[in-house]
Amino acid sequence: MIRNASETNRSRIVLALDVEDPDRDSLLRKSTRILREAAKYTCAVKINRQLVLALGLREGVDTIVNIAHELSLPAIMDAKLNDVGHTNEFMLRSYIDAGFDAVIASPLAGWEDGLDSVFRLANSRGKAVILLVYMSNPGADALYSLRTTPAIGKPRPVFELFAEMAVEWKANGVIVGATKPEIIMRVRELTGRDMAIFSPGVGAQGGDVRRAIEAGSDYLIVGRSIYGDSNPSAAAGRYRDMAM
Ligand code: O7M
DSSP states (O other), rough: OOOHHHHHOOEEEOOOOOOSSHOOOHHHHHHHHHHHHHHHGGEEEEEHHHHHHHOOOIIHHHHHHHHHHHTTTTTEEEEESOHHHHHHHHHHHHHTTOOOSSEEEEEEEEEEEEIHHHHHHHHTOOEEEEEHHHHHHHGHHHHHTBOOOGSSSSBBBBBHHHHHHHHHHHOEEEEEEOHHHHHHHHHHHOTTTTTTEEEEEEEGGGGGHHHHHHHSSSEEOHHHHHHHHSHHHHHHHHHHHOOO
């Protein structure tokens, strides 16, 4: 679905709809307005847990998911699933029932009784799983670049294991911060051409659109630089053009 939307709108931009407003009705109105305004320049919308907390899933976030579908955009749930198997599964089922097309999971829980249930359920319902491989914030280096001990083979940065897990588990995509073009390049080498690389961190976090794309990113996740602009549609258009 994301490939179709990306081709139709000639866009690699995933809108991160992280809008905030203390008033629930106003938050819902603002989020849907920004989504509609930016839609034709984007290829998907990503919803974070803070929006689920503020709006609820039913008659809240599911309204936004339905609007995304009316606009022919897939909806990605940024759940960063990271628990034991059965609770991951319960969470994912709720998100799928709310209409989401894809979910983001963290590899830290591992496979057995961790993410195995996520991939099983997602596969059986035709949904995509995107794995977090390297975060965009400066503090991420402390963990994601940590080297493994020789006890599990040649010392290697942890993110390389995460990239290989994504391939082994047949994830549909990976997240790698746009702020780290050299890591994007290394992940591309490890995952091969077919893995979709999603990169957050351009604009507000300092990442550069062209450098991320040239390093191998397929899609850029953009939040504040679009929804925080006085003209979200024009901002989305600018990012779309930069990422072509
Ligand atoms: O463009 P911004 O900086 O306003 O927002 C970036 C979005 O990307 C925001 O929704 C974050 O939750 C998300 N994100 C990161 O910023 N960094 C990461 O390393 C990972 C994500 C993300 O999407 O994780 C799945």
